[in-house]
Amino acid sequence: MIEKIVDPEKMRHFPPKGGKIELYWVYTSGRAGEEFFRKLREGKFIAAKCKKCGHRYFPPRIYCEFDFSETEFYEITGEGCVEAFTVATLDLNEEPMEEVIAMIKLDNTDGKIIHVIKDAKEVCIGMKVRPVLRRPEEMKGNISDIAYYKPV
Amino acid sequence: MEVEIVKGLKFHKKQDVAIVGAGMTTFKRRLLETGKELSYFAVKQALEEAGLDIKDIEMVVMGSAPDAFDGTALKGEYLLDGAGGSDRPYLRVFVGGGTGVFAPIAGYWHVASGLADVCLVVCEEKMSCCHPHPQSAFKYIWDPILDRPLKPNLIWIFALEMRRYMHVNNIRHEDIALVSVKNKANALDHPCAQVAEKITVEDVLNSEPMALPVRRLDVSPPSDGAAALIMVAPHIARQLTDEPVWVTGVGWALDTTHWTNRDLYFPRYVAEAAKMAYRMAHITDPRKQIDVAEPYDPFDYKELHHMEGLGLAKKGEAPILTREGVTARDGDLPVCPSGGLLGVGNPIAATMGVKACEIYWQLAYRAGKRQVAKEVTTGVCQAWGDLMQVGTVMVMSNKR
Ligand SMILES: [Zn+2]
Numbered sequence: 001m002i003e004k005i006v007d008p009e010k011m012r013h014f015p016p017k018g019g020k021i022e023l024y025w026v027y028t029s030g031r032a033g034e035e036f037f038r039k040l041r042e043g044k045f046i047a048a049k050c051k052k053c054g055h056r057y058f059p060p061r062i063y064c065e066f067d068f069s070e071t072e073f074y075e076i077t078g079e080g081c082v083e084a085f086t087v088a089t090l091d092l093n094e095e096p097m098e099e100v101i102a103m104i105k106l107d108n109t110d111g112k113i114i115h116v117i118k119d120a121k122e123v124c125i126g127m128k129v130r131p132v133l134r135r136p137e138e139m140k141g142n143i144s145d146i147a148y149y150k151p152v
Numbered sequence: 153m154e155v156e157i158v159k160g161l162k163f164h165k166k167q168d169v170a171i172v173g174a175g176m177t178t179f180k181r182r183l184l185e186t187g188k189e190l191s192y193f194a195v196k197q198a199l200e201e202a203g204l205d206i207k208d209i210e211m212v213v214m215g216s217a218p219d220a221f222d223g224t225a226l227k228g229e230y231l232l233d234g235a236g237g238s239d240r241p242y243l244r245v246f247v248g249g250g251t252g253v254f255a256p257i258a259g260y261w262h263v264a265s266g267l268a269d270v271c272l273v274v275c276e277e278k279m280s281c282c283h284p285h286p287q288s289a290f291k292y293i294w295d296p297i298l299d300r301p302l303k304p305n306l307i308w309i310f311a312l313e314m315r316r317y318m319h320v321n322n323i324r325h326e327d328i329a330l331v332s333v334k335n336k337a338n339a340l341d342h343p344c345a346q347v348a349e350k351i352t353v354e355d356v357l358n359s360e361p362m363a364l365p366v367r368r369l370d371v372s373p374p375s376d377g378a379a380a381l382i383m384v385a386p387h388i389a390r391q392l393t394d395e396p397v398w399v400t401g402v403g404w405a406l407d408t409t410h411w412t413n414r415d416l417y418f419p420r421y422v423a424e425a426a427k428m429a430y431r432m433a434h435i436t437d438p439r440k441q442i443d444v445a446e447p448y449d450p451f452d453y454k455e456l457h458h459m460e461g462l463g464l465a466k467k468g469e470a471p472i473l474t475r476e477g478v479t480a481r482d483g484d485l486p487v488c489p490s491g492g493l494l495g496v497g498n499p500i501a502a503t504m505g506v507k508a509c510e511i512y513w514q515l516a517y518r519a520g521k522r523q524v525a526k527e528v529t530t531g532v533c534q535a536w537g538d539l540m541q542v543g544t545v546m547v548m549s550n551k552r
Contacts (some may be wrong), residue, residue: 018298020298021220021292022288023220023223023282023283023284023288024283024284025222025223025281026183027223027281028182028183028184028278028281029185029186030184030185030186030189031185031186032189033186034184040445061233062192063189063196065233065234065236066206067205067207067236068195068196068199068205068206068236083193131469142475
């Protein structure tokens, strides 16, 4: 049997008003993130290479998580290829939607990100994609500064 | 069926536990670095002091207080890569403000049990990102039906406790303010300090009222930071140093969450935790056997309150010891020689840097300008938190 969701407010003698956590956060992108989003505003992409083992981090980081060495930033194209994808048809609240979400491996790095794929008739694994950036004045310093990815 | 239980704690450890390195970041509001990056800085420093590489670390314990500060759920996992936790046994522990000493206790049992020979303990807190004020995150620790509709505030609660402590023991605010004066001055010698200052008792008594008797300078500031500590088995310690610091006792206890049903003048939870740690460390007279102490001091009265819980002073006697200079850095029982939370700052769990790390540095004679004047063998650190209900205690010694 699958339990149907019922209204929990009906289960109390005093109908509760509900409750809210009235907090908000000013998040930090970090030393590496700050550099990344600054460069992105200039239309450039950077990754970070470990000075010891050579692991190429994307998104960039200031340290290597495997040997705790420092890293150095270097420029990349931002292009990559699709490693996995899904077509999402229900959103968080189970309302209908349609969007292609892909895991994208960035060229010349060992790193991946997830992002939305648009303007594609068909999506397949191995497909080459390139980023479409927002206009610099619309950028907020988070991943949505890349508007979406589209086929090369 | 009746089950026969042998009462009392049994300490069957597999091996002794030594501390061989520690590190911490400056405490301040830091908007540039992420919590992962702060953890990385602290760990890197601890590894360098110990002469170890991250590859030598077998297990990692992370201590961090409520997720609500950083605003990420599963905060332990979020911080993992900066704390050196990738691809090894990694565990986050959390007892609110008590975490700064509870995390090293968890590190201790990783090594004492024989599960690990090298365990890294990392504590991180980033409060500056929580708005409108990090204090708001504490609103949600109270019972949503019985307490929260009254809009309680942590400072009020501490004001009630401070008033009760002053009333029962007949203590004046002037005597409590001396703790703030001492700790903020001690912090002048700490390179990581946020609010080190030469102030007077009058400055404290004339500072902005928050919830009387609590005034601005009675209180430690919210902060961001990280600290790290490396615990190892004896055969590893021998290879790294001639002078390791040994963990000789650990203890923790929680009192009821119905905090209104206790008498606030005495911290029973600290006394219980200390009893456990002292039994393990064979300490029968803490006032005589302990050379240096770092009790938790988010408020000035709390240092006194906790000294009494730790048995370093009789009930009501801690303010007298403070007035007589016994607890000064050159006194007979130096208390909070680091400058404590009042002087160095209060990034909740990361206060391990001024509690467990400081006692390690003092006993290893690595505290630099903060080194206490007397010869030291045994020290105790303690933290406190949750809904004013947890005591966490660790005893260390430079003699095995
Ligand atoms: Zn590396």
